[in-house]
Amino acid sequence: MSGAATDSADTTDSTGWFEAARFGLFVHFGLYSLAARHEWVRSREAMSQQEYDRYLHRFDPDLFDARQLACTTRESGMRYAVLTAKHHDGFCLFDSALTDYTSVRATGRDLVREFVDAMRAEGLRVGLYYSLLDWQHPDFTLDEHHPLRGTEAQRKTRDMERYRAYMEGQIRELLTEYGRIDTLFFDFTYPEKGPEAWGAERLLAVVKELQPDILVNDRLGIPGDYVTPEQYQPDRPLERGGERVVWEACHTLNGSWGYDRDNHDYKDPALLVRMLVQSVACGGNLILNVGPNGRGALDPTAHSTLRAIGEWTDLHARSVRDAGPSTFEPPSQGLYTQSGNRLYLHLPAWPLTHLHLPGLAGRVHYAQLLHDGSEIRFHEADGARHEHNNLAPPSQPAGTLTLTLPIARPDVLLPVIELELVEEE
Ligand code: GLC
Numbered sequence: 001m002s003g004a005a006t007d008s009a010d011t012t013d014s015t016g017w018f019e020a021a022r023f024g025l026f027v028h029f030g031l032y033s034l035a036a037r038h039e040w041v042r043s044r045e046a047m048s049q050q051e052y053d054r055y056l057h058r059f060d061p062d063l064f065d066a067r068q069l070a071c072t073t074r075e076s077g078m079r080y081a082v083l084t085a086k087h088h089d090g091f092c093l094f095d096s097a098l099t100d101y102t103s104v105r106a107t108g109r110d111l112v113r114e115f116v117d118a119m120r121a122e123g124l125r126v127g128l129y130y131s132l133l134d135w136q137h138p139d140f141t142l143d144e145h146h147p148l149r150g151t152e153a154q155r156k157t158r159d160m161e162r163y164r165a166y167m168e169g170q171i172r173e174l175l176t177e178y179g180r181i182d183t184l185f186f187d188f189t190y191p192e193k194g195p196e197a198w199g200a201e202r203l204l205a206v207v208k209e210l211q212p213d214i215l216v217n218d219r220l221g222i223p224g225d226y227v228t229p230e231q232y233q234p235d236r237p238l239e240r241g242g243e244r245v246v247w248e249a250c251h252t253l254n255g256s257w258g259y260d261r262d263n264h265d266y267k268d269p270a271l272l273v274r275m276l277v278q279s280v281a282c283g284g285n286l287i288l289n290v291g292p293n294g295r296g297a298l299d300p301t302a303h304s305t306l307r308a309i310g311e312w313t314d315l316h317a318r319s320v321r322d323a324g325p326s327t328f329e330p331p332s333q334g335l336y337t338q339s340g341n342r343l344y345l346h347l348p349a350w351p352l353t354h355l356h357l358p359g360l361a362g363r364v365h366y367a368q369l370l371h372d373g374s375e376i377r378f379h380e381a382d383g384a385r386h387e388h389n390n391l392a393p394p395s396q397p398a399g400t401l402t403l404t405l406p407i408a409r410p411d412v413l414l415p416v417i418e419l420e421l422v423e424e425e
């Protein structure tokens with residue numbers, strides 16, 4: 001049958017929890033949140049350090065409430081969260097002995113500690129994002145993305161060897177001072193800089209030595225524990241060399257990771273739920289981003305979107321959590337996920353009365369709508385008998401199971417039918 005995940009989110013198994021959890025929150029917060037026009041603002045506008053420092057001097061995350069964020073994460077049906085410990089601008093949200101460019105120096109607050117403690121207290125797994133790029137570090141060489149590209153800063157001596165030592169030192173700080181960290185999201189490799197520039201092999205070895213159970217993504221440019229499709233949805237299980245790989249699609253709410261005040265290109269909650277289900281149906285996770293504003297608060301649309309998703313996951317969690325792809329072929333209108341002998345049929349478009357499920361005759365002993373536990377009746381086509389009731393569907397190939405659905409579409413973001421499968425001998 002299916003390769004559906006069986007581990008629960010609480011197992012100690014090092015990768016099982018990740019695939020069982022299926023849904024996480026990404027949090028992009030930093031100095032760019034004050035600019036409120038995308039986290040790449042310093043690069044896009046080729047700002048000098050001095051110009052960018054206007055955000056440092058005004059950084060005051062008085063509304064950054066990690067406990068509230070942890071509560072929102074759990075209530076949205078997510079089981080882990082990942083915070084930007086350092087983004088490309090180099091600003092650190094943790095206490096680093098290796099730089100003054102931190103939230104602790106700026107405000108006295110170690111936001112990584114607040115985040116880690118709050119997520120743990122809420123029973124969630126904890127991840128950190130760490131940018132390999134660093135536009136503030138004096139040894140990080142200029143490249144096409146660097147805000148100082150094409151300026152005379154080009155002529156200063158910069159030494160990536162020293163920068164690599166800095167990164168290693170910071171990774172040591174993050175992985176020794178904050179308790180158990182479950183995932184590390186490095187970002188990112190591009191044509192001008194890759195595994196060699198990052199000292200990827202060595203960095204990864206240090207990470208695994210310090211926290212053997214941690215999961216590391218693939219953006220050091222060498223294989224990690226999971227791959228990270230960004231802002232697109234894989235439509236089938238992902239493979240490397242014929243082997244399935246663990247993956248996590250990362251998505252924004254509005255196309256920007258950092259707070260972007262004037263961007264109202266928000267994805268609809270129903271679309272986001274479909275994306276979550278599509279990930280699970282293809283054996284992957286979804287990590288959905290929020291970019292708190294300059295004061296550290298979520299904007300109203302982020303709030304209402306997460307609330308709407310949470311209303312759906314409250315009723316439908318078991319169709320995604322601990323679930324995975326199914327080997328059954330779904331009908332064209334639907335998506336399948338599966339967990340053990342429960343097959344979940346997700347229906348983005350509501351059919352009229354009858355829904356034919358190929359190959360499921362004799363395989364199902366009970367069916368219900370998941371949101372209200374109401375029975376869905378079904379019958380099996382024999383492929384031969386003439387059906388004379390004109391409400392009945394035309395004959396279907398043998399082996400088809402036909403569900404009889406209510407006319408009215410259930411009032412949930414994505415209706416789900418739970419099919420209890422007959423155990424195979
Ligand atoms: C990209 C962007 C970065 C963002 C990341 C999230 O690599 O450079 O701003 O943090 O995607 O996956």
